[in-house]
Amino acid sequence: MESKGIPHTAVFRVLVNGAPESADYNVMPDDEIEVFPMEEVDPDELETIFSSPPAFIADSHLAKLGRDLRLLGIDTLINEEKEDAEIIRLSNNEKRMILTRNLNLLRHGSTQYGYWVRSEDPDQQLDEVLSRFNLFEMIQPFSRCMTCNGMLDEVSPEEVREEVPPKVREWCDQYHRCKDCGKVYWKGSHYDKLKEKVQRVINKMQRQG
Numbered sequence: 001m002e003s004k005g006i007p008h009t010a011v012f013r014v015l016v017n018g019a020p021e022s023a024d025y026n027v028m029p030d031d032e033i034e035v036f037p038m039e040e041v042d043p044d045e046l047e048t049i050f051s052s053p054p055a056f057i058a059d060s061h062l063a064k065l066g067r068d069l070r071l072l073g074i075d076t077l078i079n080e081e082k083e084d085a086e087i088i089r090l091s092n093n094e095k096r097m098i099l100t101r102n103l104n105l106l107r108h109g110s111t112q113y114g115y116w117v118r119s120e121d122p123d124q125q126l127d128e129v130l131s132r133f134n135l136f137e138m139i140q141p142f143s144r145c146m147t148c149n150g151m152l153d154e155v156s157p158e159e160v161r162e163e164v165p166p167k168v169r170e171w172c173d174q175y176h177r178c179k180d181c182g183k184v185y186w187k188g189s190h191y192d193k194l195k196e197k198v199q200r201v202i203n204k205m206q207r208q209g
Contacts, residue, residue, distance in 0.1 A: 007106035009098075009114035054133050057091055059100040062117060065125045066099070070149055071194060072130075072201060073140030077149055084108060099129065127204065136205040141198040142176075142185075150180025160184045 015034040016025055027033060055075040058066030066078035077096065079087050088110050091098045098114040100106065106114040115132070119125045130136055143152055155177045161169065163184050176185045 007103055007111075007114065007116065009106045009111055009116075053138055054135065055094060055096045056099050056129075057087060057096045059087065059098065059102060059105065061101060062099050062125065064122045065117070065129065067146060068122070068126045068197070069129065070144045070146055071141065071198065072135075073143040074135055074138060075144070075149065085110075088112075097133070126201070130201065136201075136208070139198075139201065139205070142194075145178035145181060145183055145185075147183055148178060148181040150178040152176040152185060153179055155184075 015021070016027075017032050053075070055077075056066070056069060057077040057079060058069070059079045060081055063078050066076045069076040070078075076099075077090065082090075084105055087098060087105070088108060090096060091114070092110065092112050095113060098105065098111065099117055100114065101117050101120075103116060105111065106116055115129075117125050117128060119128050130139075144150065145152060153176060155175050157164075157169065157173050157175060160175050160177065164172070164175070164186065168186060168188075172186045174186065177183070178185075
């Protein structure tokens with residue numbers, strides 16, 4: 001199939017004469033082949049393929065998509081210029097779905113979990129991934145660190161007093177800290193813009209529901 005340009009990661013199941021076979025099966029004369037693409041798999045059935053709850057790794061060209069998924073609380077690593085082999089290793093070890101527009105990465109023989117993002121528009125990419133992997137019910141906005149993907153814990157003003165600018169302490173009494181990298185978050189000037197993005201996604205989820 002890959003000789004025809006179809007990555008093996010795009011195939012969910014191959015049946016040869018009614019029996020399951022791998023995507024690299026050598027076709028014999030008179031074989032009856034049935035190929036079931038990932039696009040036709042029910043999103044709930046995808047849990048049998050990779051991690052549950054779903055986790056992702058976005059390549060460097062889809063960093064904005066990766067950040068948007070993190071904003072919504074979806075477990076997403078972002079490739080920081082790692083070699084393809086390292087991306088594939090992380091994906092395979094942690095059962096993370098690779099999000100990419102690089103078909104060569106998906107055709108790599110070691111790649112087990114990968115999805116070719118169709119859209120070139122960042123907002124449409126987010127909608128595409130949320131819909132394809134049925135992620136709407138998993139949305140937990142502002143629950144992950146935008147820097148490292150770690151989970152955020154609420155902390156008291158006293159705990160972060162020395163880490164917050166004095167002017168912020170004058171008006172803000174709600175803070176969160178990343179459990180992994182320690183970064184402190186509060187509702188700064190950019191919060192309203194991020195909240196609008198989140199609300200757009202939630203509104204779409206409600207319309208679909």
